[in-house]
Amino acid sequence: METISQAEVRLSAVKTHRRTLLDVDAALRAICSTGKGRCWYCDQRLPRAEEAISARWNVQRVEGKRVASIILICPTCQVELARMGEEEFLRNLSLRVCNVVC
Ligand SMILES: [Zn+2]
Numbered sequence: 001m002e003t004i005s006q007a008e009v010r011l012s013a014v015k016t017h018r019r020t021l022l023d024v025d026a027a028l029r030a031i032c033s034t035g036k037g038r039c040w041y042c043d044q045r046l047p048r049a050e051e052a053i054s055a056r057w058n059v060q061r062v063e064g065k066r067v068a069s070i071i072l073i074c075p076t077c078q079v080e081l082a083r084m085g086e087e088e089f090l091r092n093l094s095l096r097v098c099n100v101v102c
Pocket residue numbers: 039040041042043044073074075076077078
């Protein structure tokens with residue numbers, strides 16, 4: 001019995017942790033309602049909440065030295081970030097953004 005209840009405690013701890021970590025849908029809706037959402041990396045505009053959620057925009061909490069901030073990551077950047085790793089991604093990103101701007 002004890003084993004089961006310990007496993008349950010562990011499981012619910014994981015669930016709770018996940019939920020407090022991020023409620024992406026709620027965060028996207030909140031940010032969409034401000035009309036100010038942009039991808040942290042490439043500056044792409046956040047679409048309407050439903051589109052953002054179905055396109056799987058991501059929201060991350062970044063702990064700063066004094067305050068935590070919320071950043072948005074568009075689907076394109078997420079895929080490339082996962083594919084290349086952060087260092088390579090950032091190197092390519094500056095080229096990509098430059099091409100768009102220049
Ligand atoms: Zn992006």
